[in-house]
Amino acid sequence: MNIREANIRDYDILVALWRSAGLPFKPHGRDMRENIEKELARGCAHFLIAEEKGRPVGTILVTHDGRKGWINRLAVIPAYRNRGIARMLVEKGEKILDDAGIGIIACLIEDYNRESLAVFQKLGYIDFKGMHYLTKRQHPEV
Ligand SMILES: CC(C)(COP(=O)(O)OP(=O)(O)OC[C@H]1O[C@@H](n2cnc3c(N)ncnc32)[C@H](O)[C@@H]1OP(=O)(O)O)[C@@H](O)C(=O)NCCC(=O)NCCS
Numbered sequence: 001m002n003i004r005e006a007n008i009r010d011y012d013i014l015v016a017l018w019r020s021a022g023l024p025f026k027p028h029g030r031d032m033r034e035n036i037e038k039e040l041a042r043g044c045a046h047f048l049i050a051e052e053k054g055r056p057v058g059t060i061l062v063t064h065d066g067r068k069g070w071i072n073r074l075a076v077i078p079a080y081r082n083r084g085i086a087r088m089l090v091e092k093g094e095k096i097l098d099d100a101g102i103g104i105i106a107c108l109i110e111d112y113n114r115e116s117l118a119v120f121q122k123l124g125y126i127d128f129k130g131m132h133y134l135t136k137r138q139h140p141e142v
Contacts, residue, residue, distance in 0.1 A: 001050060001051070001052055001088060002051045003092050004049055005046055005049075008037045010049060011036060013049060013056045017056055017057075018059070018073065020075075021058075021077055029141040044064055046061070046062040047059065047060075048060050048061075048092055048093065057079075058074075058075060058076040058077065058085045058086065058089055059073060059075050059089070060086075060090065062097060068102065068105070069093075069097035069102040069106070070105070070106055071106075072108075074086055074090065074107075076089075107125065
């Protein structure tokens with residue numbers, strides 16, 4: 001298993017991985033090729049791709065704002081699940097954030113996604129009770 005940093009030339013691979021894992025994403029908003037290109041150029045986003053014998057099988061997005069780290073878009077294609085690939089991706093993402101001096105990592109999990117909640121809890125993440133997630137959006141697809 002090899003985990004590498006993606007660049008914009010990997011855009012179609014990332015989209016294929018999200019689709020194959022059944023992960024919702026925003027193809028007309030922040031996940032548009034142009035927007036991901038800009039995000040990468042800003043230098044605080046790391047899209048990682050896990051490859052098994054050259055085949056892309058999983059991905060994660062790791063970002064930080066200088067204060068807090070975020071893990072997003074963790075996805076492993078169905079045929080490769082339960083082999084520790086998500087764990088490896090998260091640990092690699094945590095190392096990137098640790099190296100950047102970031103001591104707190106957060107992730108947002110939709111309420112229906114009990115599976116993902118269970119996975120993150122296994123990986124040491126604690127459900128923070130009593131918090132609301134508020135956003136302000138330029139448009140619904142952003
Ligand atoms: C969530 C997902 C990334 C997990 O990938 P994975 O490679 O199968 O996970 P791993 O094999 O690394 O498992 C990590 C830990 O979670 C546990 N785990 C895996 N799937 C689980 C499940 N469905 N329910 C409960 N625990 C689970 C594993 O046992 C392991 O714990 P352990 O190391 O203590 O044994 C994968 O199921 C997926 O792509 N789901 C769809 C997309 C998604 O919902 N992503 C999350 C968005 S927030």
